[in-house]
Amino acid sequence: MLRIEPRPTPSRRMTLAAPLLALALTVATGATLFSALGHDPGAALYHFFVGPISDRYGLAEMGVKAAPLILIALGLSLGFRAGIWNIGAEGQLIFGAICGGGVALALYPYDGAWVLPLMLVAGVAGGMVWAALPALLRTWRNTSEILTSLMMVYIAALVLRLLMNDLLRDPDGFSFPESRLLTNGALLPIILSETRLHLGAAFAIAAALLVWILTRHTLIGFQIKVAGLAPNAARYAGFDHNRLIWLTFMISGGLAGLAGVGEVAGPIGQLVPVVSPGYGFTAIIVAFLGRLHPVGIVLAALVIALSYLGGENAQINAGLPLAVTGVFQGLLLFFLLACDVLIQYRIRWRRAP
Amino acid sequence: MTELLALHRTTKRYGAVVANADISLSLKAGEVHALLGENGAGKSTVVKTICGLVEPDSGFLSWRGERVILTGPADARAKGIAVVFQHFSLFDALTVAENIALGLDNGRADSALADRIRDLAQRYGLAIDPSAVVGNLSVGEMQRVEIIRALMQDPQLLVLDEPTSVLTPAEVEALIRTLRLLADEGRGILYISHKLGEIRQLCDRVTVLRSGKVVGETDPKASTPDQLAEMMIGQRLTAPSGKPPVNSDARILLEVEHLNAPAGPLGLSGLHDLTFTVLAGEIFGIAGVAGNGQKALLAALSGEFPVSSDSMIRLNGVAIGRMPPQARRSRGLAYVPPDRLGTGAVPDLDLSENALLSAYRRLAMAARGLLHPGKASHFAQQIIRQFDVRSAGLSARAGSLSGGNLQKFIVGREMLQAPSLLLAAHPTWGVDAGAAAAIHQALLDLAASGAGILLISEDLDELLALADRIAVICDGRLSKPMAVADADATTMGLLMAGEAVDAAH
Amino acid sequence: MTDFLILGSIAMAATPLVFAALGELVTERAGVLNLGVEGMMLMGAVCGFIAVASGAHWIVGAAAGALAGACLASLFAALVLGFAANQVASGLALTIFGTGLSALIGSNYVGTPVDKIPAVLWGLDPMVFAALAMSAAIALWLYRTRQGLILRAVGENAEAAHAHGHTVLKVRLLAIMFGGAMSGLGGAYLSLAYTPLWAEGMTAGRGWIALALVVFGAWRPGRVLIGAYLFGSVGVLQLHAQSSGLLAIPSEILSMLPYIATIAVLALLTTRQQQSRAPAALGQAFHRLR
Structure with missing residues (x-):
């Protein structure tokens, strides 16, 4: 019979191996799922995982999708380390997109050099504003930040829809609920020619570096770590928990807002009623898959970005429903959480007594 | 006397740690049998083995002479074994009757059960209200609930794991009377403790455990406390060398004046008008039964929960009542908290x-x-x-x-x-004797170098050995501090039970 | 529209919340926080809908919804009980997975019409009354039976319950499965009676509102029921304001009402005293020591 035994110390090897094992299990389950749906699993997997990145453009697209995931997951990882659960990044992304896009549309058709920086600042600020209410309620009323941050997602989506139908709608757009196209000066520069890979990818890498420094070398990073591992010890050491809540919410909200304005000023190029295919939620998976570590998050974001591309590609080439992407992402997180047991425990085969 | 339960060379390992090695133990009807050992000697593992929570890796158990395997607490209960754990396994949000029903097979918290509870409570002097919510009870009352729950099953063997560590001396006396009554009815009792005095007063046999092994079995009344202590610890410990007495004109390091705090966050109890000082070079001891405001006092002094007014606490003359912990630390406060892991x-x-x-x-x-x-x-x-x-x-x-x-x-x-002032809470709780001695010596050395120490402990012996002055905390109030030479066991006991003894002085 | 019909539509808006919130209440009372309600509701909604759209009786549809919810919950149980995984992360995984899987298996049924669950009394369908009966039954079960007592004990102090010989993991497994079945029922009610149709993500956050209701109701079945009806009336108010067009308020703002109400209720009505009523062991993993 299988027995689960605690390890004397957490296994470092398994910390790295668990995500790979989870990935393998997800692919295996995916193949089974594809055959169950009546598709040739080999071909479906090819269309899902290899097809999308078989050329330069495809690789760049992976970067386009990974950039917002990296930004958001980095922010979330700080909170998750401290046991602070901001799961409303999607709403912060949307509001960041509204604020950043709103600045560009308000200045239209002005196209000066400072439009883009101003948009980025507005996007970050928007994300922070949207994250402020859950942080305030948590620190002031001890209200569950999980529920409030999530409710804010629905509200943000409705705010965007409202603006699309009304205030920010393109006056020349035949009443389509979309804004004007942004002027060139309001778009993030492309960093790889003939692709859509934009400056946002560079922001993501820079943010990963900053978060790495923050977690590794600063007092705040140490406080976050202690607060997550042993809340009583954090109180004993005198770390201000409310300050950590505010800080992690502001960082994660700001980064989600940046991701939002990056979508508007990047691949989308205008404000539309739906600015994200759920990046804010998917980033939760990225954060866990990346072990809440900046380097891991960058790698995990690339994998998840591939699952987005793969879903689209498999829909076009193999006729698979687009919803397969969500199933894959959910499965991956499931398997990861299950595989994580191997870090703290080892599984031994033992004959039943 | 008939043998009830026996352990035959049982061994239990947790990973590389051997918690119990070759334990043999025989418990008889009508006998109070003590299991003596330091914290970490393996007593709790023995208890878990007896109540079926732990299955020995080797060796076996017998019940009334027949080899048995206990599959779990329910099985042990069915045989007639009842356990009162050291850490109460009570449910705070539930009533006394509900708690007791949970410990019975098919028990329901109805009026018949309430009647049975009142019956037992009366017979053994364990006053308790069946409809009270357990979270509102005192520690002593909680223990009564545990004992009544155990007695509900009319057990033939009653196991008590460190039952007196949370009781006042008067409550200990009452418990001992109850236990003798139970033994005289023909029940077997296993009494687990590291307190020599109680064991010698109550028990008929004692088995001594050290580092997971049985090191001896004897009649406690025929042994001196020193002999038992030596068996338990395994070596003669050198008493810590003392420190110079405190100068009468020594500087005041910590000044606590009319410290009040409401009962509040994280289940802290209230504090009522505490006033005391700690002088340079002094060890000031605070005794008391757990749960009487120690945590709240520590939280107030360390800054984890700053108090309402700055001037309630002064460190080196500076009012620090509302300062956060790190600001207090940079002014010379250090703090050994009661719970080391976590x-x-x-x-x-x-x-x-x-x-x-x-x-x-x-x-x-x-x-x-x-x-x-x-x-x-x-x-x-x-x-x-x-x-x-x-x-x-x-x-x-x-x-x-x-x-x-x-x-x-x-x-x-x-x-x-x-530090200029060290706050030390239960600094030797649950550590081996060698480490305890080293920590005691370090505390004395620190005080000798001119720092002040506020020592909060439930261990009276520790306080009496180290402190210059001592006060007792009870129900969030502090008794008048007294020189340790004036602190006799009776006075301390009365204070710990909340009896005003000012009249006696 | 008469007042009576308004009351009826409130009951219909409240019923999915009643089911889901009561299920989560039982799960949380056993000490397990399952944030996957939204995902389980969606799976219940889609599976119940497919059953009825394929010709089954609505009762079979409701049962299919409950079964789907329970199946998804069993995955969660495997993670948090079997693998001792973090409950918050596992619950989120469940919601993400359930959202994706329901969209996948329901993709061919978007826009398909089905017959609404027929009314039996006062223009209301039997599920409305079933939800009311469930809340009474759960209250009685929790407070008047030994099993209910054991469940509360497990949620209060798992270690102690284990020490008394109660099988913590079994109790929690059953509580999680029950919670899943109830969420599935709530979802099936949405797709079979409330709308009645299937659309991706049609629960629109009701699973999360159900979670909030448990907090708001201080883990008491009666209060959770009242809370669900209050929220139902917010939803109906919104719909009526929208359809009557009396107020010159954009529909998006009216649609925000339930979410804003949830935040407001959580912030204003959940005092620390109320939070202290949470099961003491809520969210803590339990490892068997043996």
């Missing part, structure tokens, strides 16, 4: 990160928000060297250290910050 140290972090935990500000281990890891590991190294912390080195996780070594590390971390 509060005093983070189990999953290594020793050098744990050195950082309380010392980063006073020892300037972070500049402009950036950590200085070199300083932290140097400091950790210094602690390990000076306090003889046995570990796998700086990168060892705090959780991998033994209780005694981790406690030495925490005490060392606080003392090497050269």
Whole structure:
């Protein structure tokens, strides 16, 4: 019979191996799922995982999708380390997109050099504003930040829809609920020619570096770590928990807002009623898959970005429903959480007594 | 006398740790049998084996002479074995009757049960209201609930794990009377304790446990406390060398004046008008039964829950009542908290990160928000060297250290910050005798060097051995401090039970 | 529209919340926080809908919804009980997975019409009354039976319950499965009676509102029921304001009402005293020591 035994110390090897094992299990389950749906699993997997990145453009697209995931997951990882659960990044992304896009549309058709920086600042600020209410309620009323941050997602989506139908709608757009196209000066520069890979990818890498420094070398990073591992010890050491809540919410909200304005000023190029295919939620998976570590998050974001591309590609080439992407992402997180047991425990085969 | 339960050479390992090795024990009807041993000697594992929570890796149990395998607490209960655990397994949000029903097979919290509870309570002198919510009871009352729950099943063998560690002397007397009554009815009792006096007063046999092994079995009444202590500890301990007496004109380091705090967050009890001082070079002891305001006092003094007015607490003449913990630390306060794993140290972090935990500000281990890891590991190294912390080195996780070594590390971390005032809560709780002696010596040395120490402990012997003055906390109120020479056991006992003894003085 | 019909539509808006919130209440009372309610509701909605769209009786549809919810919950149980995984992360995984899987298996049924669950009394369908009966039954079960007592004990102090010989993991497994079945029922009610049709993500946050209701109701079945009806009336108010067009308020703002109400209720009505009523062991993993 299988027995689960605690390890004397957490296994470092398994910390790295668990995500790979989870990935393998997800692919295996995916193949089974594809055959169950009546598709040739080999071909479906090819269309899902290899097809999308078989050329330069495809690789760049992976970067386009990974950039917002990296930004958001980095922010979330700080909170998750401290046991602070901001799961409303999607709403912060949307509001960041509204604020950043709103600045560009308000200045239209002005196209000066400072439009883009101003948009980025507005996007970050928007994300922070949207994250402020859950942080305030948590620190002031001890209200569950999980529920409030999530409710804010629905509200943000409705705010965007409202603006699309009304205030920010393109006056020349035949009443389509979309804004004007942004002027060139309001778009993030492309960093790889003939692709859509934009400056946002560079922001993501820079943010990963900053978060790495923050977690590794600063007092705040140490406080976050202690607060997550042993809340009583954090109180004993005198770390201000409310300050950590505010800080992690502001960082994660700001980064989600940046991701939002990056979508508007990047691949989308205008404000539309739906600015994200759920990046804010998917980033939760990225954060866990990346072990809440900046380097891991960058790698995990690339994998998840591939699952987005793969879903689209498999829909076009193999006729698979687009919803397969969500199933894959959910499965991956499931398997990861299950595989994580191997870090703290080892599984031994033992004959039943 | 008939034998009820016996352990035959049982062994239990947890990973590499051998908790019990070759334990043999025979418990008889009508006999009060003591299991004596230090914290960590393996007593709890014996209890778990007896109640079916732990299955021995080798060896076996017999019940009334027949070999048995206990599959779990329900099985043990069916045989007639009842256990009162050291840490109460009570449900705070439920009523007394509901709690008791949960310990019975098919028990329901109805009026018939309430009647049975009242019956038993009367017969054995264990007053309790069946409809009271357990969370509102005192610790002594909670223990009564545990005992009544055990007696409900009319057990033939009653096991009590460290039952008196939370009781006042008067409550201990009452418990001993109840237990004798039960033994005289023909029940067997296993009494687990490390308190020699109680064992000699109550028990017919004693089995001594050390490092997971049985080191002897004897008649406690025929042995001297010294003999029992030596069996338990395994060596003769040198008494700590003393320290010079406090100068009468010594500087006041800590001044607590009319300290009041409401009962509040995290289940802290209220504090009522506490006033006392700690002088330079003095060890000021605070005795009391657990749960009488110690945690609230520590939270108020350490700054974890700042009090309402700055001037209620003064450190070196500065009002600090509303300061956060790190500001107090940089003014010379150090603090050994009551719980080492999870509060005093983070189990999953290594020793050098744990050195950082309380010392980063006073020892300037972070500049402009950036950590200085070199300083932290140097400091950790210094602690390990000076306090003889046995570990796998700086990168060892705090959780991998033994209780005694981790406690030495925490005490060392606080003392090497050269505090002017050290707050020490239960500094030797659950550590081995060697580490306890080292910690006691370190406390005396620190006081001798001119620092003040506020020592909060439930261990009267520890307080009487170390403190210059002593006060008792009960129900959030502090008795008038007295010189340790004037503190006799009777007075202390009355104070701990909340009896005003001012009239006696 | 008469007042009576308004009351009826409130009951219909409240019923999915009643089911889901009561299920989560039982799960949380056993000490397990399952944030996957939204995902389980969606799976219940889609599976119930497919059953009825394929010609089954609505009762079979409701049962299919409950079964789907329970199946998804069993995955969660495997993670948090079998693998001792973090409950918050596992619950989120469940919601993400359930959202994706329901969209996948329901993709061919978007826009398909089905017959609404027929009314039996006062223009209301039997599920409305079933939800009311469930809340009474759960209250009685929790406070008047030994099993209910054991469940509360497990949620209060798992270690102690284990020490008394109660099988913590079994109790929690059953509580999680029950919670899943109830969420599935709530979802099936949405797709079979409330709308009645299937659309991706049609629960629109009701699973999360159900979670909030448990907090708001201080883990008491009666209060959770009242809370669900209050929220139902917010939803109906919104719909009526929208359809009557009396107020010159954009529909998006009216649609925000339930979410804003949830935040407001959580912030204003959940005092620390109320939070202290949470099961003491809520969210803590339990490891068997043996």
